[in-house]
Amino acid sequence: DAGVIQSPRHEVTEMGQEVTLRCKPISGHNSLFWYRQTMMRGLELLIYFNNNVPIDDSGMPEDRFSAKMPNASFSTLKIQPSEPRDSAVYFCASRPQDRDEQYFGPGTRLTVT
């Protein structure tokens, strides 16, 4: 299995620009999670989906952040407009049904200048 796939791996953008991060979960997994990792705050859950439905988006920092999961094999996390404080590594993870372990992707390192 290819594992969780994220793209791009690195993104550098200017403040005010729109950023879209992409994730392809492991085939057959029915839950998908978006996390943000920073030195100061560690690993934070932003939002998670179960069977393509958003279950909890309480971790989304503000309205500039949005996430979609149009089908079982694809999800996006969008930041519009981006700000320097959004600079972080964003991880996507997926989980199979009736199992506890999550499988993380390699992450997208976002730098907003």
Next chain:
Amino acid sequence: QQQVKQSPQSLIVQKGGISIINCAYENTAFDYFPWYQQFPGKGPALLIAIRPDVSEKKEGRFTISFNKSAKQFSLHIMDSQPGDSATYFCAANSGGYQKVTFGIGTKLQVIP
């Protein structure tokens, strides 16, 4: 509110020594306690996990000790090796949709 408190934030251990990382939780509804290992430039990967019906789980050199009454659990790495140098996260979640709460992480360095 930090529901899972992890310490220390950094740890230096000599090769062959024992690495110990501690975590404490508040939510008594938590029923699954995984540890994740993260190498630089990589995503976290599940290392070992425990449920509260047992007090200890061992997999190779890695052991989780769990104290339900104290609401604490810890990771012990026996015979620590330089290849164990990574960041370790404890986590906890309860049933249902499995929202996981992570600790702040411990950066472990094993020196030769």
